[in-house]
Amino acid sequence: MALTKNDIVARVHELGFTKKKSVDIIESLLMIIKNNLENGDDVLISGFGKFCVKKKSQRRGRNPATGSDLILRQRRVVTFKCSGKLRDKINKNA
Template identity: 75%
Template sequence: MALTKNDIIEKVNALGFSKKKSVEIIEILLEIMKNSLANGEDVLISGFGKFCIKDKDSRRGRNPATGEDLTLSERRVVTFKCSGKLRDCVNPE
């Protein structure tokens, strides 16, 4: 089961914020992250990880349904590298 945006809002709400304020906090946080990534900036959250933008060159591809060859255009993708603390939390010894 995935943690959803609504689940995060409920957890912020449980800290004593109103539901409306909780939604506003999460929406603003996500908007800041989206804008930073759209501008090509990395987003580093200490103790959690780093979201980075990587540029992908155009390349040859194939439509798996038809087998037709095609060219995939240049694009930007978001990558994530977790911090050591998060890795240790996920893989306790």
């Protein structure tokens, strides 16, 4: 099951913050991350990973439903690369 924003707020609330303060903390953190990514800046969180903005060039694609060719526009996408520490924790029990 996926961890939702409400779950994160609830866990911050358990640390002793009020519910409203917990929501404000999480909303502020996400806003900072979104603004940096929107400006094309990477976000590095030590021990967790790095969110990177990558540019994708215009390319030819195909509609899988109809099989017709189309041109996919140039765009930016966000990628995530987890840190070595996080990778080790994830694979510890594998």
